[in-house]
Amino acid sequence: MDKSQPLFLPSLTGSFSKPAGDNPTVAMMEAAYRHHGLHYRYINMEVDADGLADAVRGAKAQGYVGFNCSLPHKAEVIRLLDGLGESARLIGAVNCAVKQGDGRWVGENTDGVGFLESLKELIDPAGLEIVILGAGGAARAIAVELALAGASKLYVVNRSVSRGQELAAHVAANTCAETVFFPWAGRFEVPASVTVVVNATSIGLAPDGDVLPEVNLETLRANMIIADVIPNPPQTAWLKEAAKRGCKTLDGLGMLTHQGAKNFHYWTGVVADKKVMRHVLAEIFGASQTVP
Numbered sequence: 001m002d003k004s005q006p007l008f009l010p011s012l013t014g015s016f017s018k019p020a021g022d023n024p025t026v027a028m029m030e031a032a033y034r035h036h037g038l039h040y041r042y043i044n045m046e047v048d049a050d051g052l053a054d055a056v057r058g059a060k061a062q063g064y065v066g067f068n069c070s071l072p073h074k075a076e077v078i079r080l081l082d083g084l085g086e087s088a089r090l091i092g093a094v095n096c097a098v099k100q101g102d103g104r105w106v107g108e109n110t111d112g113v114g115f116l117e118s119l120k121e122l123i124d125p126a127g128l129e130i131v132i133l134g135a136g137g138a139a140r141a142i143a144v145e146l147a148l149a150g151a152s153k154l155y156v157v158n159r160s161v162s163r164g165q166e167l168a169a170h171v172a173a174n175t176c177a178e179t180v181f182f183p184w185a186g187r188f189e190v191p192a193s194v195t196v197v198v199n200a201t202s203i204g205l206a207p208d209g210d211v212l213p214e215v216n217l218e219t220l221r222a223n224m225i226i227a228d229v230i231p232n233p234p235q236t237a238w239l240k241e242a243a244k245r246g247c248k249t250l251d252g253l254g255m256l257t258h259q260g261a262k263n264f265h266y267w268t269g270v271v272a273d274k275k276v277m278r279h280v281l282a283e284i285f286g287a288s289q290t291v292p
């Protein structure tokens with residue numbers, strides 16, 4: 001326990017989202033605080049879209065040092081903060097608000113970098129061709145970070161044409177990565193030149209863990225890394241099919257663990273033990289204990 005802090009006054013952190021009941025982040029963060037002997041707490045709060053401004057005002061008044069924002073608040077929270085980190089500005093969304101030493105509140109986006117760090121445990125994306133299935137919030141954060149990390153070509157594959165086109169154009173205009181959009185109609189054929197394929201859609205999220213993205217599975221090759229953002233279940237049908245074809249796989253708990261560790265570092269200045277965080281999530285979802 002940090003002796004400099006009053007015994008009965010922990011540093012407060014937490015999360016605003018709706019729905020919030022199934023969000024396991026509180027268990028992961030509280031375990032990490034305990035493990036590192038930090039006098040911090042993390043409170044999971046369900047907040048409506050029209051209650052966000054009051055919730056943020058309340059957090060500031062109550063002396064919070066940081067908070068996460070999840071759906072539906074990641075874009076709306078920006079106007080309630082004093083500034084943005086580089087990733088949050090490029091992605092246009094904040095999942096982690098941080099109180100600075102001077103009292104200013106800065107919004108960061110750690111979703112994409114969480115995925116990137118998780119991927120880097122297997123491969124450096126610099127110079128690689130990568131397929132991103134989806135163009136929503138998770139896909140946007142991942143596409144921006146992969147492009148900034150030097151991926152040579154990104155294929156954005158999305159059902160909604162306007163959303164997919166907008167994301168591909170945004171990444172192409174703001175980074176050096178060649179970025180192309182593929183309308184997702186019928187089975188997507190993964191080009192042989194691709195090394196990583198990420199399911200960044202909500203397809204496969206419990207209770208629909210058996211549902212597969214519309215991809216021709218015969219185009220997955222054993223030299224490819226197949227990733228999923230879905231944390232629950234950790235072993236989606238997509239990852240199981242990829243493993244059957246000899247591909248290396250990366251589950252959504254890796255991204256969740258790594259983004260949680262980034263948030264932890266922003267709020268405490270301490271490098272989090274990711275094994276402890278992953279262990280908690282794995283216990284909750286019944287998955288393998290290895291990082292990523």
Ligand code: NDP
Pocket residue numbers: 111114133134135136137138139158159160161163184200201202203205229230231252253255256257259
């Ligand atoms: P959004 O609602 O912003 O985007 C959803 C995406 O999924 C869109 O591209 C949408 O396509 C696509 N999609 C949904 N259903 C289908 C379908 N049946 N066929 C084709 N495409 C489909 O959600 P987010 O991006 O915020 O979240 C996506 C997932 O990422 C969630 O399940 C969430 O749990 C997970 N996530 C995981 C994190 C982690 O740390 N592991 C962090 C953040 C999110 P369209 O545009 O055509 O509607």
